[in-house]
Amino acid sequence: MFSELVFSADDLALTRFAVSPMWQVVTSFRLLASGAANPVHRPWIDQVRPRVAAARLDSGSLAELIPAxxxxxxxxxxxxxxxxxTLDTELAVIRATPADQVLADLDMLGCTGPHCQALRADPEAxxxxxxxEIELYWELALAPYWAKIRVVLDADVFHRARQVAEHGAGHFFNDLHSTVSWDDNTLRMVRKHCGISRETTGPGLLLIPSAFAGGMLTWSRPPEPxxxxxPARGTGTLWEHRPIPRIDAIAGVLGRSRSVILAELEAPASTTELARRTGISPAGVSQHLxxxxxxxxxxxxxAGRSVLYARTTIAESLLAATA
Structure with a gap:
C-alpha cells in the first residue's frame, strides 16, 4: 500500500521536529514485548527486561495497549x-484524553483483555x-539511560535540520527512511496498514526521532498535524562500550574516586555494584554519589528495592571531552 501526503508551501512552513518521551516509551515497550533478540539493543534489553518483569509490567495495561x-x-x-x-507534560495530556477518543482507539486496537475492558468501562479513572504504569516503566527502563538517549535524539534532529537548510526538504525526506520518498511536493510512503493522506490529517508535519523504532510509525488525528x-541516526552506537576516559584529566577537579565512579557508570548501577567494581566501600561510594x-x-x-545511578548529559559531555 502506498500513502501520499501532499505538501503546500504552508505545510512545509509548518513542518517541525520534536523529541517526545512518550514515543520512546511506546517504541521501547514494543521492542521488549516483541521478545526479539535485537542485537543493537541487547545490552539495554538484558538489563531492563528483568526489572519490567519483576514489576509485572509485562502483564499490565501497557502490555495490552502496546502490542508487539x-x-x-x-x-x-x-x-x-x-x-x-517533558514526560509529565505528555502524561497530563494523556490523562485529559476525551472518553470518546479512548473508546475509538480501543475499537481500532481490538483489545479484549481485562485492562482494556476496564479502561473502556471507566476511561477517566x-x-x-x-x-x-508509564511512570513506573519510565523509572525502570528509560530514566537511567535518558542522558544517552537524548544525546542521540538531539544529534539526529540537528543533522536533519542541517540537511533541510543545506539541501532542501526533498533531500531530507529521501534520506529519512527507505520506505519514504519525495517527489513533486508529495511525500510517498510504503505502508502495510493505516493509509495516510492530507485529507485525513491536519496541516504541516511533526517529525519525531525514536531510539527504539524499527521502522516508520505514523499518527493522524485532525486537526493536529x-x-x-x-528511527534516529546513531542508535547503533547507543550501547557500545566506549573507551575508558583519561581519568587523570578530571581527577584533579573531581578527585580520583569520584572520577573512577563516574567512568564506571557506562551503564546505570547501584551503590553495591559500584562498590564491587571500584573497590571503594559502599559508604564511600554513597558519599561520592x-x-x-x-x-x-x-x-x-x-528500580524496585534498589536505586540506580546514571550519568547526566553534563557528565557525558565532560567524559567525552577527555576520552
Missing part, C-alpha cells in the same frame, strides 16, 4: 506542543492508572 505489532493507540502519543516536552516517528548528584553529574532512579 500493528496499531498503537493514538492517545498514548499526544501531539507535542513544544520541541522537547483508568487513564490515571495507565499513566502510573500528522506525526512521523522514525551524593556529591556527584549535587553537582548535577549523576541522577538517581528507583
Amino acid at each position: 505489532t500493528a496499531y498503537l493507540p493514538d492517545f498514548l502519543t499526544p501531539s507535542p506542543g513544544e520541541p522537547t516536552p 483508568r487513564l490515571a492508572r495507565v499513566t502510573e 500528522p506525526q512521523f516517528a522514525y 551524593s556529591a556527584l548528584r549535587d553537582a548535577g553529574l549523576v541522577s538517581a532512579h528507583r
Whole structure:
C-alpha cells in the first residue's frame, strides 16, 4: 500500500521536529514485548527486561495497549506542543484524553483483555492508572539511560535540520527512511496498514526521532498535524562500550574516586555494584554519589528495592571531552 501526503508551501512552513518521551516509551515497550533478540539493543534489553518483569509490567495495561505489532493507540502519543516536552507534560495530556477518543482507539486496537475492558468501562479513572504504569516503566527502563538517549535524539534532529537548510526538504525526506520518498511536493510512503493522506490529517508535519523504532510509525488525528516517528541516526552506537576516559584529566577537579565512579557508570548501577567494581566501600561510594548528584553529574532512579545511578548529559559531555 502506498500513502501520499501532499505538501503546500504552508505545510512545509509548518513542518517541525520534536523529541517526545512518550514515543520512546511506546517504541521501547514494543521492542521488549516483541521478545526479539535485537542485537543493537541487547545490552539495554538484558538489563531492563528483568526489572519490567519483576514489576509485572509485562502483564499490565501497557502490555495490552502496546502490542508487539500493528496499531498503537493514538492517545498514548499526544501531539507535542513544544520541541522537547517533558514526560509529565505528555502524561497530563494523556490523562485529559476525551472518553470518546479512548473508546475509538480501543475499537481500532481490538483489545479484549481485562485492562482494556476496564479502561473502556471507566476511561477517566483508568487513564490515571495507565499513566502510573508509564511512570513506573519510565523509572525502570528509560530514566537511567535518558542522558544517552537524548544525546542521540538531539544529534539526529540537528543533522536533519542541517540537511533541510543545506539541501532542501526533498533531500531530507529521501534520506529519512527507505520506505519514504519525495517527489513533486508529495511525500510517498510504503505502508502495510493505516493509509495516510492530507485529507485525513491536519496541516504541516511533526517529525519525531525514536531510539527504539524499527521502522516508520505514523499518527493522524485532525486537526493536529500528522506525526512521523522514525528511527534516529546513531542508535547503533547507543550501547557500545566506549573507551575508558583519561581519568587523570578530571581527577584533579573531581578527585580520583569520584572520577573512577563516574567512568564506571557506562551503564546505570547501584551503590553495591559500584562498590564491587571500584573497590571503594559502599559508604564511600554513597558519599561520592551524593556529591556527584549535587553537582548535577549523576541522577538517581528507583528500580524496585534498589536505586540506580546514571550519568547526566553534563557528565557525558565532560567524559567525552577527555576520552
